[in-house]
Amino acid sequence: DIVMTQTPLSLSVAPGQPASISCKSSQSLLHGDGKTYMYWYLQRPGQSPVLLIYEVSSRFSGVPDRFSGSGSGTDFTLKISRVEAEDIGVYYCMQGIHLPWTFGQGTKVEIK
Amino acid sequence: EVQLLESGGGLVQPGGSLRLSCAASGFTFNNYAMIWVRQAPGKGLEWVSSIGGGGRDTYYADSVKGRVTISRDNSKNMLFLQMNSLRAEDTAVYYCVKALPIGTRPAYWGQGTLVTVSS
Numbered sequence: 504d505i506v507m508t509q510t511p512l513s514l515s516v517a518p519g520q521p522a523s524i525s526c527k528s529s530q531s532l533l534h535g536d537g538k539t540y541m542y543w544y545l546q547r548p549g550q551s552p553v554l555l556i557y558e559v560s561s562r563f564s565g566v567p568d569r570f571s572g573s574g575s576g577t578d579f580t581l582k583i584s585r586v587e588a589e590d591i592g593v594y595y596c597m598q599g600i601h602l603p604w605t606f607g608q609g610t611k612v613e614i615k
Numbered sequence: 616e617v618q619l620l621e622s623g624g625g626l627v628q629p630g631g632s633l634r635l636s637c638a639a640s641g642f643t644f645n646n647y648a649m650i651w652v653r654q655a656p657g658k659g660l661e662w663v664s665s666i667g668g669g670g671r672d673t674y675y676a677d678s679v680k681g682r683v684t685i686s687r688d689n690s691k692n693m694l695f696l697q698m699n700s701l702r703a704e705d706t707a708v709y710y711c712v713k714a715l716p717i718g719t720r721p722a723y724w725g726q727g728t729l730v731t732v733s734s
Contacts, residue, residue, distance in 0.1 A: 540720065542720060542721070544660075544721075546660075551710060551724040551725065551726055551727055552652075552660065552710070552721075552724050553724065554715075554721065554722050554723070554724075557715060557720065557722075563722065595659065595660055597660070597720075597721070599718075599719075599720040602662075602665075602674055603662050603676045603677070604662040604720070604721075605662070606659055606660040606661070606662075607659075608659055609659050609660075
């Protein structure tokens with residue numbers, strides 16, 4: 504199985520400041536079809552996860568443009584340009600190139 | 616608006632069975648793959664099973680293979696997860712998830728239903 508490793512596991516950010524989460528996969532997520540199957544989800548406290556970013560850098564419907572994804576191969580980053588109160592929760596990366604799809608451990612983001 | 620409403624969770628003894636259901640609305644159900652993802656209490660996310668839009672292609676995590684069956688009724692916009700020989704480690708919130716418009720990866724998540732396996 505592909506192992507997804509997130510860092511840091513927790514992050515405290517002042518409102519309006521940027522935040523960055525790293526995710527490394529144990530194998531390349533670049534598929535032969537040219538797509539890279541890397542995803543980011545946010546699970547706010549007490550809620551279900553929501554999709555933020557798919558295929559490395561595409562924002563899902565309704566996701567604010569302060570969220571951006573980047574990376575290639577095995578190294579990926581989710582950035583929040585200016586953290587807002589509603590951004591608190593646990594962020595998960597997920598690889599979708601090989602079954603079983605696997606998630607990172609999660610990064611808990613809180614507001615300072 | 617996409618809506619996914621899970622039901623069927625509850626307390627079951629080890630070795631027991633449970634059938635989870637997910638009622639979908641707000642989209643053309645048979646055009647989308649559907650997924651079950653679970654989350655043990657206080658833990659991270661684990662993909663459990665996926666099914667193609669037509670219902671023929673099914674996939675399972677090794678942790679549930681042979682004990683779980685995913686199915687769908689496209690005439691009723693329903694997704695199911697039949698769970699047998701349940702173990703304590705199957706205790707989790709089970710989420711019904713609609714796939715992305717292109718491809719089969721998780722996109723829109725339901726609210727989840729809690730399955731507790733305990734004597």
